[in-house]
Amino acid sequence: MSAAVSYRSGFVALVGRPNVGKSTLLNRILGEKIAIISDKPQTTRTRILGVKHLPGAQVVFLDTPGIHKPKFELNKRMVDVALHVLDEVDLACFMVEATEPPGPGDRFVLERLKERDVPAVLVINKVDLVKKLRLLPLIDEYSRMHRFAEIVPVSAKTGDGVDRLLELALARMPEGPSYFAEDVVTDQPMRVLAAEIIREKLLQKTRDELPFAVAVFIDSFKEEGRMARISATVYVEKDSQKAIVIGKHGEILKAVGTHARIDMENLFGMKVFLELWVKVKASWRQDERMLVELGY
Ligand SMILES: Nc1nc2c(ncn2[C@@H]2O[C@H](COP(=O)(O)OP(=O)(O)OP(=O)(O)O)[C@@H](O)[C@H]2O)c(=O)[nH]1
Numbered sequence: 219m220s221a222a223v224s225y226r227s228g229f230v231a232l233v234g235r236p237n238v239g240k241s242t243l244l245n246r247i248l249g250e251k252i253a254i255i256s257d258k259p260q261t262t263r264t265r266i267l268g269v270k271h272l273p274g275a276q277v278v279f280l281d282t283p284g285i286h287k288p289k290f291e292l293n294k295r296m297v298d299v300a301l302h303v304l305d306e307v308d309l310a311c312f313m314v315e316a317t318e319p320p321g322p323g324d325r326f327v328l329e330r331l332k333e334r335d336v337p338a339v340l341v342i343n344k345v346d347l348v349k350k351l352r353l354l355p356l357i358d359e360y361s362r363m364h365r366f367a368e369i370v371p372v373s374a375k376t377g378d379g380v381d382r383l384l385e386l387a388l389a390r391m392p393e394g395p396s397y398f399a400e401d402v403v404t405d406q407p408m409r410v411l412a413a414e415i416i417r418e419k420l421l422q423k424t425r426d427e428l429p430f431a432v433a434v435f436i437d438s439f440k441e442e443g444r445m446a447r448i449s450a451t452v453y454v455e456k457d458s459q460k461a462i463v464i465g466k467h468g469e470i471l472k473a474v475g476t477h478a479r480i481d482m483e484n485l486f487g488m489k490v491f492l493e494l495w496v497k498v499k500a501s502w503r504q505d506e507r508m509l510v511e512l513g514y
Pocket residue numbers: 235236237238239240241242243254255256257258259260261262263282283284285343344345346347372373374375376
């Protein structure tokens with residue numbers, strides 16, 4: 219006779235206003251880069267699933283777009299995705315920054331959490347940027363705003379506190395099945411990962427309104443043995459933006475292509491040939507059909 223061994227599994231949401239470090243934390247927890255990161259807000263546009271495999275357990279993290287006041291159909295969808303994720307998790311990690319007191323954006327997210335009765339851990343990120351002493355008043359202020367299950371200061375950048383967060387999350391996972399096979403880290407297909415890598419490089423090399431106006435579509439992705447031939451189109455909304463993305467003598471687009479290719483080769487473990495095109499599609503952020511096509 220063998221005793222039943224219980225397996226734990228569950229879903230954890232990473233939510234917060236834009237730019238607090240949700241995607242950086244996801245990558246840190248997984249030890250793998252599956253979510254793109256930038257210093258601009260509204261980087262993440264979809265739900266990004268990441269599976270943390272542990273002995274006798276599986277914690278499925280759902281990284282979400284930063285919650286903000288939506289001005290375009292794209293942004294409305296992004297916020298809807300984040301709020302919907304809150305309805306399907308066992309635990310929510312409400313992420314804020316240690317560098318600032320709670321602002322209207324943080325309060326707005328917290329209100330959405332309060333409307334649901336999902337247990338929430340307050341994750342105070344970017345502690346590498348502040349003195350320890352500055353955390354105490356912050357913890358005090360946040361604990362008066364909500365009855366958090368736990369409060370965990372972390373640095374997604376250095377990894378400080380991340381193991382403790384993972385332990386706390388694991389302790390709150392119910393008994394459940396193994397949802398994903400041992401070797402699965404994310405449910406994003408390779409073409410989605412490829413498009414996201416290209417978008418990350420575009421965000422890194424451009425600024426102002428451009429990051430918000432950029433979308434990437436993979437026109438073709440052909441695997442030939444240990445090699446992939448990828449052709450992608452970068453969509454922008456205006457001719458002036460197209461000129462910025464291409465750059466003088468095409469140097470911006472060339473750099474984007476080179477950096478994206480290197481990241482893809484590392485992630486996919488194969489040689490990559492990447493071809494990039496730029497097209498203007500006015501108001502794609504408001505175009506329902508385009509949004510669906512782009513996977514938003
Ligand atoms: N110093 C410091 N910077 C961090 C830390 N975590 C994230 N960052 C930086 O904060 C910025 C935003 O990080 P992201 O992970 O893209 O933030 P996000 O919350 O996913 O943002 P959205 O997807 O736009 O909602 C990037 O420049 C990161 O490098 C941290 O612990 N310390």
